Amino acid sequence: MLVLGACSRSPESPESPAGDPSASIAAAASAALAATITPEVAAAVSAGAEPAIAWREPHGQAEVEAAFAEAQKLGQPVFVYWGAVWCPPCNQVRATVFNRPDFIAKSRGFVAIYLDGDQPGAQKLGARFKVRGYPTMILFRPDGSELTRLPGEVDAQKYLQVLALGLGAARPVRQVLAQAQSAPAKLSADDWRLLAYYAWDTDEQQLVGKHSLAPTLRRLAAACPPAQAEAATRLALQALLAEAGEEGKANAKVPRNHAAAREKLLTVLADDALARQNLDIVTNYAQELSGLLTAPGTPEREQLASVWAATLDRLTADARLSQGDRMAALVSRIALARLGAPKDAPLSAVLQEHVRLQTARADREVASDIERQAVMTSAAHALSQAGLLGDSDRLLNAELKRSHSPYYAMLQLAANAGQRGDKGAALGWYERAYKESRGPATRVQWGASYVSALVELAPEDAARIAQAAASVLGELKGQPDAFYDRTARSLERMSGKLLAWSHGAERAAVLGRLRAQRDGLCTVLPAGDAQRATCEGLLVAPARLPAGARSATHT
Structure with a gap:
């Protein structure tokens, strides 16, 4: 999970903590679900x-x-x-x-x-x-x-x-956005909804540059007519997410008063319908948005955290939601509890027991291998974040026997071992995950992660680092499109780690051999191929900019 940049509807477990209202919520959820599924859908699902x-x-x-x-x-x-x-x-x-x-x-x-x-x-x-x-x-x-x-x-x-x-x-979202910025009164209700539920997180700066995203979304939310309250709320929350991102904070020119945004968010959290409309934001960004909107130790922080925690507990217990959404709520609940606390501070025994019960429930109820790949990795992460490393390990080791991609679970096992301070076990899991991974892009990504872990945890083992990095470069041989997209980024991250590590004669010699191997890959690419520049840029220290100059990537 550290290296990778996220619908079974089952009744709630009877083993809920004392005082947890999940039994009554589950009963209401079952009734609501029965009322919303059409007979055709129900028949198809029943028929398998x-x-x-x-x-x-x-x-x-x-x-x-x-x-x-x-x-x-x-x-x-x-x-x-x-x-x-x-x-x-x-x-x-x-x-x-x-x-x-x-x-x-x-x-x-x-x-x-x-x-x-x-x-x-x-x-x-x-x-x-x-x-x-x-x-x-x-x-x-x-x-x-x-x-x-x-x-x-x-x-x-x-x-x-x-x-x-x-x-x-009727038209692409790009055209809708242009009109929203020039003549918002002409937009239809569907236009506003199209903008509000656009996947801004996967836009890749096609519509709006990263530094302009938060202010653009705030302006859209403000321009939304009163009749489009759902879209306005969604756009306002999306603006907060953009602002909470590291790039958004770095670009902030003046501090903002977040009192109005905090009140809007409290309204969303207190309303079950609004929380469901914005489920992805509510269940995934509690820590980030609470940190953005409130200061540590303030009554505002205490109020927002308390309301958000109660909402996440309701969602975790809500049997109308998918198991994955419920587990996302649980993970966010843990992150919220850790907001502002020392990194090694233990969670309360009550919350730890809640995490144990909810992950055990998911383990019992999720049968599909496809769904387990999503839900049980989140459950293991929840246990780990709650400080329950042994429980997390047991769950992950069981998944190794049934997962269609067990190498993913090995990354969390490696992270758990690292959290314990067991560097040898962590590296063993990273190595095994790389060796057992499948698919050319995945193998490069997993291999680059293994090299990064070696540099971080065993920098003195030059021989092992050299062997692992050479193996990753060897994955590229014979691949005609090896230096594009995710694979290129994996290689660039590995390159940066190796460059930072390569001080001293022995390490410089390793880097020299790897560069020779890289050259063999680059020379077979046509001179006009866009990949060639990416290939030739690997394992090369970036040129220093003159004082006061700005990199073109940050303009």
Whole structure:
């Protein structure tokens, strides 16, 4: 989890902590669920309907072009899903959205493309579509122009609403944004919703630069008409997320008074309907937004943390939610409890027991291997963050025997060992995770993480570092598109670690041998290939800028 940059509806466990209202919440949830599922969907689920989405899985540019040509011929939009087999949030989407009969029915109206990041040529395609994190989901018009990007962490019902909104959009979100900035009064209710539920976190600065995102979203929220309160609230929360990001804080020119934003957030947290509409924000960013909006030791911090904790406890106990959403609420609850506390401060025994009970419940109730890849990795992370490393290890070791991507769980086992101070065990898990990982992009990513761990935990072991780094570079041999997108970023991170480590004669010699190996990879690339510059830039110290100059990457 340290190295990777996120729908079973079961009754609540009877083993809830004393005083926990989960039993009554679960009963109400079951009744509400029965009232909202259509008879057709219920019948399909009862019959054990298998996902039947007609995915195209292109292995290169030509097959992608063919899929878009087919869409244009049919007059259908294109749905592009960028993901990976091991990725927990991808498995969450597969378990809660892609397997739903209503989503499968909608898929008949668009051409569905699945880009697996480990397929041949996938990373080059990722660069074409400007996608980075897994999962990213994009809607295109039949003519190939991008319509909108879909949020991956909202709950399944909201996702389907946003999907329908995108499919019915009369124009791309880029045009909607332009009009919102020039003539907001002309926007329709659907236009405002399209902006509010756009996946700003996967935009990759196509619509708005990172330093302009927070103020742009604040202006949109302020321009929203009173009748569009849901969109205005969502845009305001998205603005806060952008501001809470490191880039947003670094770019802040003057301190802001967050009293109004804090009151708006308290309103959302106290209202179950509003909390559900913004579930992804409420269950994933409690610590970040509480830290942004309040100062340590203040009554405002105490009030916001108390209200947010109560909301997260309700969501964790809410059987209407997917298991993944409930576990995300639990993880956020722990993060909130740790806000402002010393790093090694223990959690209360009551909260630790709550974490044990909720993770044990999820372990009993989640049967699907796909869903377990999302939920149980989060459960293990929750246990680890709660200081329950032994419980986390036991859960992860059990998952190794049943997971379709056990190498992912090994990263958390490595992190747990490192948290104990057992460097040998941590490196053993990082090494094993690399050796057992599957897929070209994944193997480079896992290998680069292993090298980084070696540099951090065993910097004196030059031989082992040299062997591991050479192995990672060896993964690239024979790959025609090895230096694109996620793979390129993994290599660049590894390069930076090695450069920082390479002081002294022995280490400099290791770097020299690795550079020779790199040269062998670069020289086979055509001179005009965009990859060549990336390749040649590896293991090279960046040039120092003159005093007062600014890097082009920060303008």
